Amino acid sequence: MEIIISNSSGKPIYEQITSQIKNGILTGVLTEGEGLPSMRQLAKDLRISVITTKRAYEDLERDGFITNVPGKGCFVAVKNPEFLREESLRMVEEALQRAVDAAKTGGVALAELQDALALLYEGE
Structure with a gap:
C-alpha cells in the first residue's frame, strides 16, 4: 500500500x-x-x-x-466486526456533516438533501 x-x-x-x-x-x-x-x-x-x-x-x-x-x-490486527462497523459509521457521519454544512451554506432544503442521499445510496 x-x-x-x-x-x-x-x-x-x-x-x-x-x-x-x-x-x-x-x-x-x-x-x-x-x-x-x-x-x-x-x-x-x-x-x-x-x-x-x-x-x-x-x-x-x-x-x-x-x-x-x-x-x-x-x-x-484481527478484525473485530463491531469495531469496524463503528469506525465506518464514524467516517460516514463525518462525510454527512460536511454535506449538511455545504447544504446549509448553499440554501439546500433538508428534503432536497434527503432526496439526493436516497438517490446516491440506491445508485441512481
Missing part, C-alpha cells in the same frame, strides 16, 4: 498516515496479519521524522487497527 503525504493538506502528517492505513484496512487492501513497514522504513520512504510515524502507529494500535509485536514489527 502506498501512502501519499500532502504538505498542503490541513491535516498533520501523522493523521494523514493514520487515516490512509485505516482506510486500507477497512477496504480490505490491507488484510489481517499483514505486516506494515517498520517505523524507520516508513519515515525514510516518506522523508519524514520517525517520531511522526511512531505517533501514527501508536494511534493505530490504540484504536485497535494494528498490533505491535516486539522484535517483529507491526501487523494489521
Whole structure:
C-alpha cells in the first residue's frame, strides 16, 4: 500500500498516515496479519521524522487497527466486526456533516438533501 503525504493538506502528517492505513484496512487492501513497514522504513520512504510515524502507529494500535509485536514489527490486527462497523459509521457521519454544512451554506432544503442521499445510496 502506498501512502501519499500532502504538505498542503490541513491535516498533520501523522493523521494523514493514520487515516490512509485505516482506510486500507477497512477496504480490505490491507488484510489481517499483514505486516506494515517498520517505523524507520516508513519515515525514510516518506522523508519524514520517525517520531511522526511512531505517533501514527501508536494511534493505530490504540484504536485497535494494528498490533505491535516486539522484535517483529507491526501487523494489521484481527478484525473485530463491531469495531469496524463503528469506525465506518464514524467516517460516514463525518462525510454527512460536511454535506449538511455545504447544504446549509448553499440554501439546500433538508428534503432536497434527503432526496439526493436516497438517490446516491440506491445508485441512481
